[in-house]
Amino acid sequence: MSEFKVGDRVQLTDAKGKMHTITLQLNQEWHTHNGWLVHNEVVGLPEGSVVETTGGLKFLAFKPLLADYVLAMPRGATIVYPKDAAMILGLADIAPGVSVLEAGVGSGALSISLLRAVGSSGTVDSFEKREEFATIATKNVNQYFGENPSNWNLELGAVQDFEHVKQYDRVVLDMLAPWECIDMASKVLVPGGVFIAYVATTTQLSQTAEAIKASACFTEPESSETIVRGWHHEGLAVRPQHRMIAHTAFLIMARRLAPNTIAPARRRRPSKGAYGTNEIES
Numbered sequence: 646m647s648e649f650k651v652g653d654r655v656q657l658t659d660a661k662g663k664m665h666t667i668t669l670q671l672n673q674e675w676h677t678h679n680g681w682l683v684h685n686e687v688v689g690l691p692e693g694s695v696v697e698t699t700g701g702l703k704f705l706a707f708k709p710l711l712a713d714y715v716l717a718m719p720r721g722a723t724i725v726y727p728k729d730a731a732m733i734l735g736l737a738d739i740a741p742g743v744s745v746l747e748a749g750v751g752s753g754a755l756s757i758s759l760l761r762a763v764g765s766s767g768t769v770d771s772f773e774k775r776e777e778f779a780t781i782a783t784k785n786v787n788q789y790f791g792e793n794p795s796n797w798n799l800e801l802g803a804v805q806d807f808e809h810v811k812q813y814d815r816v817v818l819d820m821l822a823p824w825e826c827i828d829m830a831s832k833v834l835v836p837g838g839v840f841i842a843y844v845a846t847t848t849q850l851s852q853t854a855e856a857i858k859a860s861a862c863f864t865e866p867e868s869s870e871t872i873v874r875g876w877h878h879e880g881l882a883v884r885p886q887h888r889m890i891a892h893t894a895f896l897i898m899a900r901r902l903a904p905n906t907i908a909p910a911r912r913r914r915p916s917k918g919a920y921g922t923n924e925i926e927s
Contacts, residue, residue, distance in 0.1 A: 749819035753782030
């Protein structure tokens with residue numbers, strides 16, 4: 646049974662669904678508009694307990710899930726949202742023992758997901774151009790794991806400026822111009838390795854896709870976006886919620902071909918105007 650202990654982060658949810666997060670410390674109090682909660686009274690309770698302030702205000706107490714943590718943690722850059730992080734882990738097949746090159750750490754949300762997925766037998770080497778982002782990401786990662794993960798290495802600088810001698814199973818990019826890193830990715834990825842980029846606009850998506858095709862080192866790139874819509878259910882009143890998490894970013898993915906391999910040409914008829922005025926009829 647999972648019990649709360651000193652140093653744990655605790656998520657407190659009231660009857661209206663509003664959440665608050667505290668870190669348990671001995672002899673400390675958390676004050677509300679209706680009384681206070683003594684931390685000592687939470688220590689030793691199992692997750693899923695109901696705790697009560699001195700004024701009778703009740704809260705459900707759980708340890709935050711990863712999604713709760715990343716949405717509440719300090720940010721320097723916009724985070725990769727949980728719905729997109731989950732898709733990245735799935736599409737890129739991030740699994741225990743996998744070696745990952747990550748570029749564009751931001752606030753560290755995706756780094757945490759990658760580190761959890763690869764486990765102690767895998768590695769994540771991250772690169773971040775901006776020092777202030779790297780500092781925030783390091784604090785968030787260390788706070789989540791309670792220490793600096795031994796299988797995580799964070800380098801300050803543009804990933805394409807480094808001389809890479811290591812081979813990776815996966816390359817995950819979250820940056821403004823991922824098309825500038827296609828050549829680098831083709832050199833560090835093992836045959837069959839996965840390249841995946843997180844981009845916000847259709848222009849970025851197009852430029853990245855064309856760079857992947859032009860390199861002739863990857864399979865045909867595949868692109869998608871993830872839209873999540875919650876549902877309300879009260880008895881027989883079942884309907885979609887008015888608010889939904891729609892577009893946040895596009896994901897574009899491709900796999901590394903074997904050296905000196907030319908993939909069979911993808912047979913497709915371009916849309917009118919797709920490549921400018923000099924279209925090739927086929």
